[in-house]
Amino acid sequence: MLGPMSVRPPSVDRVLRSAPGAAAVARFGHEATAVAIRAALARVRVGELAAVPDQVALAAISALEAAAVPSLRPVLNLTGTVLHTNLGRALLAEAAIAAATEAMRHAATLEFDLATGGRGERDDHVRALLCELTGAEDAIAVNNNAAALVLALSALAAGRETIVSRGELIEIGGSFRLPAIMESAGTRLVEVGTTNRTHARDYEGAIGPATALVMKVHTSNYRVEGFTAEVAPRELAAIAHAGEVPLLDDLGSGTLIDLTRHGLPRERTVADAIRDGADLVTFSGDKLLGGPQAGFIVGRRDLVARCAKHPLKRALRLDKIRLAALEATLRLYRNPDRLAAELPTLRLLARPAAEIRALSERLTAPLAAWAGTGWAAEVIDCQSQIGSGAMPVETIPSAGIALTPAGRASGAAVEALAARLRGLPVPVIGTIRHGALRLDLRCLEDAAVLLAQLA
DSSP, X not given: OOOTTSSOOOOHHHHHHSHHHHHHHHHHOHHHHHHHHHHHHHHHHTTSXXXXXXXXXXXXXXXXXXXXXXXXXXOEEOSSBSSOGGGTSOOOOHHHHHHHHHHHHSOOOTTBOTTTSSBOOTTHHHHHHHHHHHOOSXXXXXXSHHHHHHHHHHXXXXXXXXXXXXXXOOEETTTEEHHHHHHHTTOEEEEXXXXXXXXXXXXXXXXXXXXXXXXXXXXXXXXXXXXXXXXXXXXXXXXXXXXXXXXXXXXXXXXXXXXXXXXXXXXXXXXXXXXXXXXXXXXXXXXXXXXXXXXXXXXXXXXXXXXXXXXXXXXXXXXXXXXXXHHHHHHXXXXXXXXXXXXXXXXXXXXXXXXXXXXXXXXXXXXXXXXXXXXXXXXXXXXXXXXXXXXXXXXXXXXXXXXXXXXXXXXXXXXXXXXXXXXXXXXXXXXXXXXXXXXXXXXOOOHHHHHHHHO
């Protein structure tokens, strides 16, 4: 290594006039290249870099390339959680990707009515489909389910009371709590029942002149078991209607189909909630539905109209790209026989464990070779999670590969191996458990993608 100030650094201009310096200017622009060269010259002054113009320019190019890598990058999700919130939740169907691409490439009928030549409504692009698939009278879309809930509460219950069971006062990711949502919407929370048991009489006794809504909330990330009681949705709707107040059913993830048809656990559908008497239902677009991030309010026409006219609706509305992807995704549900083949979320959730195990057996040797000596790779049975608040305690049989340090297990070694995987051109994300790096292959459909990274 050179000692500090052992050679006088070249000037910025001289480095810019070198062949790699000129190439950097052509690629990244003069100003950005000059800034990167100055940073590289600082390394020359402390002896970290040779005072050779070409080498200084190449160091600058390396820094510029590193800075140009997108922050939002594709990864291989081998965590075993299909709808992983931190990894973007649902993968979009090819039809949705194509529709979004077309919307980005061209001017579009976002709020233009071709029949009349006048102004249109952006919700019209998904309204009819949502009503058809759920049995609701009307529907609107916003940017996520939390937004749908805030909008509904603000439009229908601001300054008045909303009744919720204590057992349904959820907190979701990022310490986002239902009571805080209700407070921001200006409605007063009235808790009924206890954490584990809420009865019909609790709701009946709480309804009064100040009541605006009765609300049922899907316990998206936990389940209370044991000595429990809750009021069935149909009975709760009858109680609310007897008290002359609407029932808002927040389904959270929300599914449009009976998942048992695909070998998955039963989950209440949006149509179930409407049939059970809910006046409004809120749910997500990017979870079990398998579309882009969105939230929906469906239900009684008069109540949906009040939500649509609220000032918050404009702040929470969707752009043309997501609306195009949503419309294309919803259209797939019109053909249930093709849905598992065309909707990635459903395809991954319904993937047979035997198929995943066979893939794991093929990839064990390449992964062992990549990890190097001192590591053992073996096929394991594991349990995938649906994720994103859907079916919090149910899991799906799956398979994968465990990479374990030979001899005495070292937590630091496992962490380092996980970091190596995250450092690949397409980062590979697994989980660390029981002293091993575990890769659940449920979400890996193309083995060649992983093999290319290992190479």
